[in-house]
Amino acid sequence: MNAIEIEGLRKGFGGVKAVDGISFHVGEGETLGIIGPNGAGKTTVFNLITRFYVPDSGRIMFFEKDISHLPSYKLPRLGIGRTFQNLRLFQNLTVMENITSAVLCEQGYNVFSGIFRTEGYLLAEAKARQEAQRLIDFFQLTGREKDPARNLPYGEQRKLELARALSLRPRLLLIDEPGAGMNPREIQDLVTTIREIRERFSLTIIIIEHQMGLVMNISERIVVMDFGEKIMEGTPGEVKKDKRVIEAYLGEEFA
Amino acid sequence: MNFFVEARTQILVSLGVYIILKILFAFHFVSEYIEQITIYSFIVIIASLGLNVIYGYTGQFSLGHAAFYGIGAYASAYFSRIFGIEHVYSFLPVLLLSGAIAGLTGYLIGIPILRLRDDFLAIATLGFGTLVRVFFDNSDRFAEVLGGSRGFVGIPRITNLETVCFVTLFLIIITRNMISSRYGLFWRCIKEDETASMSIGIDTAKMKLMAFAYGCFLAGIGGALYAHLYTFLHPSNFDVLKSIDFLIIVILGGMGSIMGTIYAGIIWVGFIEGLRIILPAAMLDLRWVFIPLLLIALMMWRPYGLITKGR
Numbered sequence A: 001m002n003a004i005e006i007e008g009l010r011k012g013f014g015g016v017k018a019v020d021g022i023s024f025h026v027g028e029g030e031t032l033g034i035i036g037p038n039g040a041g042k043t044t045v046f047n048l049i050t051r052f053y054v055p056d057s058g059r060i061m062f063f064e065k066d067i068s069h070l071p072s073y074k075l076p077r078l079g080i081g082r083t084f085q086n087l088r089l090f091q092n093l094t095v096m097e098n099i100t101s102a103v104l105c106e107q108g109y110n111v112f113s114g115i116f117r118t119e120g121y122l123l124a125e126a127k128a129r130q131e132a133q134r135l136i137d138f139f140q141l142t143g144r145e146k147d148p149a150r151n152l153p154y155g156e157q158r159k160l161e162l163a164r165a166l167s168l169r170p171r172l173l174l175i176d177e178p179g180a181g182m183n184p185r186e187i188q189d190l191v192t193t194i195r196e197i198r199e200r201f202s203l204t205i206i207i208i209e210h211q212m213g214l215v216m217n218i219s220e221r222i223v224v225m226d227f228g229e230k231i232m233e234g235t236p237g238e239v240k241k242d243k244r245v246i247e248a249y250l251g252e253e254f255a
Numbered sequence B: 001m002n003f004f005v006e007a008r009t010q011i012l013v014s015l016g017v018y019i020i021l022k023i024l025f026a027f028h029f030v031s032e033y034i035e036q037i038t039i040y041s042f043i044v045i046i047a048s049l050g051l052n053v054i055y056g057y058t059g060q061f062s063l064g065h066a067a068f069y070g071i072g073a074y075a076s077a078y079f080s081r082i083f084g085i086e087h088v089y090s091f092l093p094v095l096l097l098s099g100a101i102a103g104l105t106g107y108l109i110g111i112p113i114l115r116l117r118d119d120f121l122a123i124a125t126l127g128f129g130t131l132v133r134v135f136f137d138n139s140d141r142f143a144e145v146l147g148g149s150r151g152f153v154g155i156p157r158i159t160n161l162e163t164v165c166f167v168t169l170f171l172i173i174i175t176r177n178m179i180s181s182r183y184g185l186f187w188r189c190i191k192e193d194e195t196a197s198m199s200i201g202i203d204t205a206k207m208k209l210m211a212f213a214y215g216c217f218l219a220g221i222g223g224a225l226y227a228h229l230y231t232f233l234h235p236s237n238f239d240v241l242k243s244i245d246f247l248i249i250v251i252l253g254g255m256g257s258i259m260g261t262i263y264a265g266i267i268w269v270g271f272i273e274g275l276r277i278i279l280p281a282a283m284l285d286l287r288w289v290f291i292p293l294l295l296i297a298l299m300m301w302r303p304y305g306l307i308t309k310g311r
Ligand SMILES: Nc1ncnc2c1ncn2[C@@H]1O[C@H](COP(=O)(O)OP(=O)(O)O)[C@@H](O)[C@H]1O
Pocket: A013, A016, A017, A018, A036, A037, A038, A039, A040, A041, A042, A043, A044, A045
């Protein structure tokens, strides 16, 4: 089965055709890479899938269910988690709270349990902290639970954002430029982590990268975008050799 | 019940405060005027706590808080008059109802305006505050008893030390529990980053409405207690300057701090009323020079509040 199927997706901002009729699909358990020069429309694709933008046209199917019309906040419950190109942590909340907030969205209790601190409340809170702790340990953030997120070094903030997205137990994870602002060693570390995540949580992943290195390493298939369009699709090997891809990237270098 | 078990400290402190104040009042160690402003400071704390939920915790800037305070005050005074309420026990349901009316108004007005961000929200709440003030000014056209621009007179004096101590304690515990529950956590997430909040599944529109309605409920309760302390209401008690008072208290105490709001509420009432005592009557209006100056100094010197530690 396909985890996600995108058909003829379009989005313009004024005169800019940010995404101009994109179609692709990702099979369950597959990892798809999206690459392309800056401004190609990659992030816009994510924002359309998670409905931070409303598509001008096109259809998005998630496990054969049309999700084109669902509001953003309902998607995590269906199983879509995401990270952001420019990190969006809750900076003044603790590392623990950054994750429990996500867990408690799904495993909740009502207002009265909260006010009167019923057994249900205590149980749900304890369980949320336990789950969060598991992820904190997995991402080697142990000992920093009570620190505000803003106190973490950049690389660890990236990990925390991944941990937060994973705490939703997503079936599909959208990762936007995880390597941005990281040095080669941190990137290597990240590749290992993403591999582990994929195994352990049996996830379908779409990963955006601007640099080709990281994404070539972990994707089974790659979609190359330029000027809002898909200019080619193939295995990492095929993509590396393709003339159009080289041109798109060369064009950027000389721009 | 866990509600009380975990509130031991709060209950003991309140009891201590109550006993001390009761002794001071009973033996007339303080003047009746001081008595009144002491009770008034509890009321200010309750209403400011409401704004702290809305602005300090959830990040929704409101310039119309006094309108909800006024709605609670006028609603309760109206009920007291038509039902002939004189006693505390029959007053408590009126108190709750008036708070609920203010909360419901906040909910309804929040549906359209809470979609707005920052400056737009400020303007919308300011507009609503002005609208409510105009309504109070002309209220005698709807019901004679409301008094319009002459003011609402003849409200029974019911609010006393016992009432405010009990109500304040109860509301502080509820608010604290809300804040430390997942709802409070979602509010703080929204203040930090609305987009990220949606990405983890928080229904931000609903949560903002909830915070706003609850904050307005607290304002309404405060207003109702106020009406039955001073026994007289005038539309000018509920204008934008009053809203700014509440904002100053929240900022002074530090955004998102319950203890901060309590201290700042006491300091603020003491400061305003203190100036009234110190300044000769002819210069009383100078208060409105001191207050903005203080605000400017505060913003430059401690933008994160006087009481909480800076970032
Ligand atoms: N909210 C927006 N408003 C206006 N233009 C936008 C917006 N988001 C993206 N764009 C434009 O759409 C194009 C694609 O942007 P983006 O998807 O961020 O590219 P990428 O992630 O591939 O670098 C760019 O020209 C960008 O300026």
